[in-house]
Amino acid sequence: MSGWSKYVWAALAIAVLSHLALINAVPNVLTGVAISRLGEAGVNQWHVAPRVTEASRTIVRPAPDFAYSVCAYDLARGPLRLRVADWDQYWSLSLYGANSDNFFVLDDREVRGDAEIILVRQGRAAPDHAEQVVQSPSSKGIALIRRLAPTLEAYNAAARAAADDVCAPFTNS
Amino acid sequence: MWRRVLAWGAAALVGVGLGVASAWAALEFGRASFMERYGAWTHSRAAGSVGADPYTRAVIAREGLLALSAREALYFNLAEDSQGRPLSEACVYELSGPPLETRWWSVTLYARDHFLAQNGDHAAAIDATRIRYDGDGRWRARVAPVRGEAAHWLSSRNTHSGFSLTLRVYNPRREFRASAESLPVLTTLNCAGAAP
Numbered sequence: 001m002s003g004w005s006k007y008v009w010a011a012l013a014i015a016v017l018s019h020l021a022l023i024n025a026v027p028n029v030l031t032g033v034a035i036s037r038l039g040e041a042g043v044n045q046w047h048v049a050p051r052v053t054e055a056s057r058t059i060v061r062p063a064p065d066f067a068y069s070v071c072a073y074d075l076a077r078g079p080l081r082l083r084v085a086d087w088d089q090y091w092s093l094s095l096y097g098a099n100s101d102n103f104f105v106l107d108d109r110e111v112r113g114d115a116e117i118i119l120v121r122q123g124r125a126a127p128d129h130a131e132q133v134v135q136s137p138s139s140k141g142i143a144l145i146r147r148l149a150p151t152l153e154a155y156n157a158a159a160r161a162a163a164d165d166v167c168a169p170f171t172n173s
Numbered sequence: 174m175w176r177r178v179l180a181w182g183a184a185a186l187v188g189v190g191l192g193v194a195s196a197w198a199a200l201e202f203g204r205a206s207f208m209e210r211y212g213a214w215t216h217s218r219a220a221g222s223v224g225a226d227p228y229t230r231a232v233i234a235r236e237g238l239l240a241l242s243a244r245e246a247l248y249f250n251l252a253e254d255s256q257g258r259p260l261s262e263a264c265v266y267e268l269s270g271p272p273l274e275t276r277w278w279s280v281t282l283y284a285r286d287h288f289l290a291q292n293g294d295h296a297a298a299i300d301a302t303r304i305r306y307d308g309d310g311r312w313r314a315r316v317a318p319v320r321g322e323a324a325h326w327l328s329s330r331n332t333h334s335g336f337s338l339t340l341r342v343y344n345p346r347r348e349f350r351a352s353a354e355s356l357p358v359l360t361t362l363n364c365a366g367a368a369p
Contacts, residue, residue: 004180007180007181007183007184008184010181010184010185010188011184011185011187011188011191012188012191013188014184014185014187014188014189014191014192015187015188015189015190015191015192015195016192017188017192018188018189018191018192018193018196019191019192019193019195019196019199020192020227021192022192022193022196023196023199023200023227023228023231024227024231026196026200026230026231026234026235027230027231027233027234030234030235030238031234031238034238034239052289053289054288054289054290054291054292054293054297056288056289057288059238059239060235060236060237060238060287060288061236061237061281061283061287061288061339062288062289063279063281063298063341064281064289064297064298065279065281065298065300090276090277090343090344092241092245094239094241094245096239099230100221100230100233100234100238100239101221101222101223101225101230102221102222102223102239102240102241102242102245103223105241105242105244105245107245107344109344137223142239144239148277148302150279150298150300150302150303
């Protein structure tokens, strides 16, 4: 290789690598920003989001028909217990890894009454006596509860129900 | 010596520049190639999935972070009319559809920044719990800056740089089949700025 061709090939190789690196980085960076924003008031605890309005600017394309509860989690110090208090309309608990993948969903078709899971880091041992164990592919991630609540009255009722949700370190007691 | 260093530095800069520009272009203009199309609606069955390819994952992270996987919900987006023109607040549209084979659905209007438009009129969404069907079995909603006499309204009042619609289909039944016929249809009534 001589003259300018080696520089052209080098530029093309760097272009391909930086293109792929950026495409792969986008979900991790955006999820990281979301985890930071949502965890500002504390990680490993639920936060009931205010009713979605045109002033809502935390997560893109929010649905105004849902009451959201969010827990930015960090499994570095061990497993978490996630509990969803019952709701009389559609609800779901969804978990998102650091790369934005929705790796777990549980909804009211599968559970009657309150729901509970134990969330552990993938590859780590699950606690003894834990029943429904879910493995997170990353230490950090986001847990999200959606409760269908299209009206202000329904939102207020959902927010009251959400007071009984749990996102907390797992203890054997 | 210095000439060679400068040449390698320039090659690296050009390479990074090309990589960044092509990645941005892929996400901004090439996203349609990662999506399925039903009429004017676009949809990605891989949204939120652990099996999503890197491009789909990046597009969804930009435009629909925390989307549910297709096991739970399907998302359809509409940003153009049937003629391929971007949706505009200068136009009056009618969105109509048959009952959907699903547990619950909604249609939400978003401004170009992917957040609810700052309209101040609480008309950002319609949903299955509140929709009324006409005698022919279809529901109809007006998509326009003003409500007029419409039973259902999605406000585009302050969407100065265009807007899009998202159809959410939660817990679709086995019978649900996405198609141009089964999904709601957007009809442009006029683009003169005045409601008919």
